[in-house]
Amino acid sequence: MKKVIIIIAIFLVSIATHAQQEGIVSYTRTTYWTKLNSTLPYLSKQEKEKQAYMFGGRDDWKEYTLLYFNEKESRYTHSEEKSDESEGYAWRKEEYNIRRNFEKNTMNDAMEMLGKVYIVEDSLPTPNWKILNDIKDVAGHICMKAMIQDTVKKQKIIAWFAQDIPINAGPERLYGLPGLILELDINDGAVIIEATKIENKKLTTEFDLPKKQKGKKINDLAFQDMLRKFIQEKIKEERNPYWTIRY
Amino acid sequence: MRKISVVLFICLFYAFSMMAQNPVRISIKGIVQDTSSGVLGGATVMLLQPKDSALVNFSRANDKGSFEFRNVKNANYILKISYVGYIPHQQLVSPSANEVLDLGNIGIKPITKELLEVVVKTARAPLTIKGDTIEYDARAFKVPQGSSVEDLLRRLPGMEVDAQGNIKAQGKDIKKVLVDGKTFFGDDPKAATKNLGAETISKVQVFNDKSEQAKLTGVDDGKKEKAINLELKDEFKKGSFGKITGAVGSSSRMALRGNYNRFNKKEQFSILGYGNNINETGVNWSDYGEFKGNNSFNNNDNGDFGFGGNRWWSGDNDVVTNNFDGRGFTNNGGGGVNYNFDNKKTKVSTSYFYNQTRLMLDQYQTKKTFLQDNSFTTTDTTNQNNFRGNHSIGSRFEQMVDSNNTVIAKVNLRFSTNNISTLQYQRNLSETNVLRTSSDIKNGSDVSSFNLTSNVIYRHKFKKKGRTFALSGGYNVNNSDGTENLSSTSTFLNAGTISQQVRALGQLNNNANRQNLLKGSALYLEPLSKRMYWESFYNVSTDNREVGRDAFNSKLENQRMDSLSTYYKNNITYNRLGTSMRYSHAGVNVTVGLAALRFDLDGKLFPRKDAQVASSISKNYNAVTPYIGADIELKSNTYLSFNYNLNIEAPQIADLQPVINNNNPFFLSTGNPDLNPEKSHSISSYFYKFDPATFMNINFWVDYNYFLSQVVYNQTVDPTTFITRTRPENLSGGERFNTGVYAGFPIVKTKLTVNFNSNINLSTNPTFINGVLNQNDTQGYTFRLGFSLTPSDKLIVSANGKLGFSTIKYTISEAQNQNIKNNSLDASVKWNFAKKTFLETNLDYTNYRNDRFNFNQDIPILNCSVRRLFLKENKLEVRLAAFDIFNKRQSIIQRGFQNTVTNQTALTLARYFMLSLTYNMKGHVDKLKKNQGWM
Structure with a gap:
């Protein structure tokens, strides 16, 4: 009898925790252009200072994104939400669907780059996170700080992951922390992605792949290689590569 | 084994x-x-x-x-x-x-409740330990407003501050206090902690510093001293930049310009000044942007809501930036200050600027006028001395009341003076080049004017996302007072009697013009669904103008000349109510709208000020104007837009005045009180494609205007004296068509790029000449091809070739059709030939040609300069420059309009040499820039 109760209790607990581990996170992704531009190596000190002087404080560009998650899978993509400044105008959003399967350890990332859709299919490598000491509150969850280096885009990325949501997913192409990533800070605030709402919800078809996925299939190494080449070329031409690719 | x-x-x-x-x-x-x-x-x-x-x-x-x-x-x-x-x-x-x-x-261990609250409430970590440094986040420790850093330190766990202000951390004396890593006013650690406000500090770091002894000898004696570093909040971080240039040249050319900017995160302060006699009538755009700082992009909030026209900028950029048109010699000077404050919720900007320009112009112009069976030539030799000075005061205030309500208020004031004195010798020659009339004109004018533009905009966002309401009000004043002194002596060579052969004019005008414009606008935006938006707006304005002129005959004891005097009051009330529907989804934004508008024109003519009304006109005009707009963003960086608009514009006030303007005795213009608004269909379309992989881009645009009712200046020309009288009247049938293409693409990646552009302008301008309809068709074509070659980081070469030709046809006199050609070649080299040393040269070779006039002129302009950077961080630049080495520069303008063709040449600044020194606080860039701007 005691055993049965325990089993039932475990079952209930697992349902309870299961319900908590599925849902949608809404993020606001803000690009601070003067900070982003100031990471460009070809700009002189004066040019950087001048643009901060002229645009500082009103250089932010807001986008809205969603992360569908459960214990096994995640998908990160654009939200339909429009900013207040847009007055309702809707611009075209390029293809961006980052699919992760943590059970099978695979990625399927459909991304538009330089006018072409690429589908990066690969296994999930273990990211090289460093765990730091600080804690802070993001969207009602106490988060721990972690850091990772993106060697291709030369970015220092700070992630804040929730202690109480045991999901390995995160926004952009990041994952692999012991809790759900609720905030990202790329290169000292050039881009900040911050969770605004976490909704616990039963998901249905959100993770399904479209029947016909259009795009060029490529592995992650080849994709990173392409990125690296493009960034190097544009920097040499003294043009900002991040006008056309995602920072 | x-x-x-x-x-x-x-x-x-x-x-x-x-x-x-x-x-x-x-x-x-x-x-x-x-x-x-x-x-x-x-x-x-x-x-x-x-x-x-x-x-x-x-x-x-x-x-x-x-x-x-x-x-x-x-x-x-x-x-x-x-x-x-x-x-x-x-x-x-x-x-x-x-x-x-x-x-x-x-x-x-559990986090204490208090500490947890700090974490949750401030969303910041209160304490971080990095190596042997302990970092406190100052914002998590609340101190009363106005507290000093000392008070803040008392609150930090592990810190003690005694009554004298001596600080101990973890029981050890603090010997040194740094601010942002630098010593603050000497070595007394209390200087910073007693004098700095707690609110300026973002972080307090306690660390072990090497002893002074160790620093001096370079030998680490193992002794550590506790030190504190106070990290300032970003907004208290100060910065400054600026540069100053002084230049002297041959033939007493000189230039001085400088700017200085100081800023922190909240405030920006800048000063700017210039003075020169090298035809820089103002500052360049880049320096002006630096001067205005974060207030540079606030010019378009003029509060005129709704679709179509009316979206003019009301900035003062036109006055302060360089707008030299290439003619004459100018002496220029100006300077100003600008202050901006921005704390996200409140934005305040104010600026003052004074600038002045004296223009000395010598110009020669030949104008050929075609009549139905005749033609004549007018030549003008003009010497003009023109002074203008402006005081401009601008201020802008923006307050975010809360997240749903914003108020913007703007006021711009300008006081200007303008003095012109003109000496002009005009001759009219018959078709066979026989001199018919000649005229010596000496005009002077002295005008001072006052200009005010102000407006207030209120925006409210409703709880329902996307629903907004906006209200605006504006008040503008334009007043000018001035005197005009007209005198001329005209000789009519084929007049019958001697008394008719010479006519002398001496006239003094006292002018006083007043304009008050009051306007208001309202806008309501309602999202009907995620994709459909409904927008409604209302515009109202009332424009009151008072034009007064008292003309006196200076040759007849300053008697008032009633026929040339006027006092005129005019009011135009404008009402427009419009609505539109918009579909917005995934890059497709299509708007269809309709507006009803009404002009009420009310004019009263008086013989003089404070007299009885002599005549009055009152009329109104109603119209319904449709609008279609589409902005479409397609896949692979393709962008398309289309606009259709029915434009209705009220007549210009000067065109409504039934009074003669006789500044030029051979060209008299009169207003027309019966003039109707100008009405035109306007269609424009734009296409843009960009390939991010190669940076190849193509732009293509088409604009077309068809006038249902156009204000044109009909002419009556006296066939013997060639005196021309013009009067504005409404005419339909005018057309304008403009199309162009621009494309740029790389041929060799990062090394060689090509760009191409082409423009076609076609226009049809009808006018009545002596009662006969003349249709003037102008066709202008330009083609340009350019190469930019960057063989290495040290060399940039570019070359451009341009062909331009236009044909002008006159239906009134087809034999006179004109062909005008302007072709040019332009090449430039930038070469970083030695360390910190640069050679820059460019050649601009232009040929102006009109065979009918036997006009064929080559203008080769060669500029060359060498510059070298000196001092630490390349703060000093020394430049030796030669401008227009062949000494050929002059201004040439060829144009055809209505029933005329004009050829104008003016002298301007030609060859000079200049040595300039520029000191830049932040140093000069010691390499060649491949692209302008921040791309």
């Missing part, structure tokens, strides 16, 4: 014994408990590498608090446990001798 087996044996033995001592892979397990021994199920347990905290593995404690890492490398780790409401726990784990390393019960 034996030897090998021994080695092998030893190796194997060693390996076995190692394995026996320390297994290669182990399991690590334990139980997470809180300090009161309750198990903490669901705690996050992480294994980190000790050297860099890299995450190796993580797991979660089960509901009994136990965790286990299986099959992990047997090495040193940091075991980190985190659980909501508990201080993150860390412990070192050393390699284990057993296959299972049982860490037993691990107790973790």
Whole structure:
């Protein structure tokens, strides 16, 4: 009898925790252009200072994104939400669907780059996170700080992951922390992605792949290689590569 | 062989014994408990590498608090446990001798309620330990407003401050206080802590500094002194930049310009000044942007809501920036100050600027006028001295009342003076080049004017997302007072009597013009669904103008000349109510709208001020104007837009005045009080495609205007004296068509790019000449091809070729059709030929041609300069420049309009040499820029 109760209790607990581990996170992704531009190596000190002087404080560009998650899978993509400044105008959003399967350890990332859709299919490598000491509150969850280096885009990325949501997913192409990533800070605030709402919800078809996925299939190494080449070329031409690719 | 087996044996033995001592892979397990021994199920347990905290593995404690890492490398780790409401726990784990390393019960400490509140409320970590530095986040420790840093330090755990202000950290005396890593006013640590406000500090860092002795000798004596570093909040971080240039040249050319900017995160202050006699009538756009700082992009909030026209900028940029048109010699001077404040919620900007220009112009113009069966030529030799000075005061205020309500208020004031004195010698020659009339004109004018533009905009966002309401009001004043002194002597060579042969004019005009414009606008935007938006707007304005002119005959004891005097009051009231629907989704934005508008024109003519009304006109005009607009963003960076608009514009006030303007005795113009608004269909379309991989881009545009009612200046020309009288009247049938293409693409990546552009302008301008309709058709074509070559980082070469030709046809006199050609070639080289030394040269070769006039002129302009950077951080630039080495520069303008063709040449600044020094506080760039701007 005691055993049965325990089993039932475990079952209930697992349902309870299961319900908590599925849902949608809404993020606001803000690009601070003067900070982003100031990471460009070809700009002189004066040019950087001048643009901060002229645009500082009103250089932010807001986008809205969603992360569908459960214990096994995640998908990160654009939200339909429009900013207040847009007055309702809707611009075209390029293809961006980052699919992760943590059970099978695979990625399927459909991304538009330089006018072409690429589908990066690969296994999930273990990211090289460093765990730091600080804690802070993001969207009602106490988060721990972690850091990772993106060697291709030369970015220092700070992630804040929730202690109480045991999901390995995160926004952009990041994952692999012991809790759900609720905030990202790329290169000292050039881009900040911050969770605004976490909704616990039963998901249905959100993770399904479209029947016909259009795009060029490529592995992650080849994709990173392409990125690296493009960034190097544009920097040499003294043009900002991040006008056309995602920072 | 034996030897090998021994080695092998030893190796194997060693390996076995190692394995026996320390297994290669182990399991690590334990139980997470809180300090009161309750198990903490669901705690996050992480294994980190000790050297860099890299995450190796993580797991979660089960509901009994136990965790286990299986099959992990047997090495040193940091075991980190985190659980909501508990201080993150860390412990070192050393390699284990057993296959299972049982860490037993691990107790973790709860975060005190107070501390947890700090974390949750401020969303910041209050305390961070990095090596031997302890960092306090100052914002998490509340002190009363106006407290000093000392008061703040008293609140920090582990810090003590005694009554004299001496500081101890962890029991040790603080010998040094740094601010942003720098010593603050000498060595007294109390200087900073007593004088700086607590609100300026973002972080307090306590660290061990090397002793002064160690720093001096370079030998670390192991003695450490406790020191504090106060990190300032960003908004209290100060910065400044600026540059100053002085230049002297041959033929007493000189220039001086400088700017200085100081800023912190909230405030910006700048000063700017210039003075020169090298035809720079103002500052360049880039310097002006620097001057205005973050207020540079606020010019378009003029509060005129709704679709179509009316979206003019009301900035003062036109006055302060260089607008030299290429003719004459100018002496220029100006300067101003600008202050901006921005704390996200409140934005305040104010500026003052004074600028002045004296223009000395010598110009020669030939104009040929075609009549139905005749033509004549007018030549003008003009000498003009023109002074203009402006005081401009601008201010702008923006307040975010709360997240849903914003108010913007703007006021711009300008006081201007303008003095012109003109000496003009005009001759009219018949078709056979016989001199018919000549005229000596000497005109002077002295005008001072006052200009005010002000407006207030209020915006409200409703709770429902996307629903907004906006209201605006504006008040503009334009007043000018001035005198005009007209005098001329005209000779009519084929007049009958001697008294008719010479006519002298002496006239003094006193002009006083007043304009008051009051306007208001309202806008309401309602989202009907996620994709459909409904917008409604209302515009109202009332424009009151008063035009007064008293003309006196200076040749007849200053008698008032009633026929040339006027006093006119005019009011135009404008009402427009419009609505539109918009579909917006996934890059497709299509708007269709309709507006009803009404002009009420009211004019009263008086013989003089304070007299009875002589005549009055009152009329109104109603119209319904449709609007279609589409902005479409397609796949692969393709963008398309289309606009259709029915434009209705009220007539210009000067065109409504039934009074003669006789500034030029051979060209008299009169207004027309019966004039109707101008009405035109306007269609424009734009296409843009960009390939981000190659940066290839194509732009294509088409604009077309068709006038249903156009204000044109009909002419009556006296066939013998060639005196021309013009009067504005409404006419339909005018057309304008403009199309162009621009494309740029690389031929060799990063090395060679090509750009091409082409423009076609077609226009039809009808006018009545002596009662006969003349249709003037103008066709203009330009083609330009350019190359930009960057063989290395040290050399940039570019070359452009341009062909331009236009044909002008006159239906009234087809034999006179004109062909005008302007072709040019332009090449430039920028060469960083030695360290910090640059050569810049460009050649601009232009040929102007009109065969009918036998006009063929080559203007080659060659400029060359060498500059070198000196001093630390390249702060000084010395430049030696030669302008227009061939001494050929002059201004040439060829144009055809209505029934005329004009050829104008003016002298301007030609060859000079100049030596300039520029000191830049932040240093000059010591390489060539490949692209302008921040792209």
